[in-house]
Amino acid sequence: MKTKQTIVLCVLLALSFYQCKDNKKLQTKDAPLTTVSTKSNEKQGQAFIKNDESKPTVLGIAIGSKDHTTLVAAVQAAELENALVNAGPLMVFAPTNEAFAALPEGTVENLLKPENKAKLALILKHHVTPGNYSKDFLKKFKHLGQASNENVSVEVKGDDVYIGGAKIIASFPAGNGIVHVVDKVILPKN
Numbered sequence: 507m508k509t510k511q512t513i514v515l516c517v518l519l520a521l522s523f524y525q526c527k528d529n530k531k532l533q534t535k536d537a538p539l540t541t542v543s544t545k546s547n548e549k550q551g552q553a554f555i556k557n558d559e560s561k562p563t564v565l566g567i568a569i570g571s572k573d574h575t576t577l578v579a580a581v582q583a584a585e586l587e588n589a590l591v592n593a594g595p596l597m598v599f600a601p602t603n604e605a606f607a608a609l610p611e612g613t614v615e616n617l618l619k620p621e622n623k624a625k626l627a628l629i630l631k632h633h634v635t636p637g638n639y640s641k642d643f644l645k646k647f648k649h650l651g652q653a654s655n656e657n658v659s660v661e662v663k664g665d666d667v668y669i670g671g672a673k674i675i676a677s678f679p680a681g682n683g684i685v686h687v688v689d690k691v692i693l694p695k696n
Contacts (some may be wrong), residue, residue, distance in 0.1 A: 546646075559647075561679075561681035562680060563590065564591075564594070564680045564682060565581065565590035567592050568581070571600075572607050573687070574587060574687075576603045577600055577606070577664050580629075581630060584623055584626045584627040585627075589634075590634075591682065592682065594638070594640075595624065595636065595638035596637075596645060596682055597634070597635045597638060597646040597650075597683055598684075598685065599635075599670075599674070601633070601672065601689075603608045605689055605690050631654040632652050632654035632658070632660050632693070634686075635652050635653065637650075638679075638683045638684050639662045639684070640677065641667050641674050644660055646658075647660040652694075657669075659668035669692065670692035671690060671692065672690035672691070673688060673690070675688065675689050676678055
């Protein structure tokens, strides 16, 4: 019993000495002063780490698609890149450029303005839900809870699946979920 107590006491003393020694290093006059800047023109976060070896994330799939340049511009304007590369799983219902073009004239340009960032973010979050479900599996649902805190309806018409009125026209598995390409922008009620 005394041996265990002695060992524990020695370990605690060694840790205390080590910690005090490190604190002295921090307090010396000769130690260089390092400052960390929180402001940077370079975007930060896991969305901006280059990784050529793993399966692309839902964001990577959108960035690599010539049919989703408007969606990518909107995600960047709303600064949601890091949210779309997290571990997920995420289902992203990705409107095509044509889907954005079908909105009333000037809508996209207005949403991309900095003062409309919160509204744009809400609309984009309305296209994301947790999960990794195939188009066929989605046929079992009546509603999906979106990241916008609203639900969208799921309708099945023959082999077609509609999410909030938008038809799924293609699907691509991602490293952190799945991208379902849709033919309309799904607008939240609020």
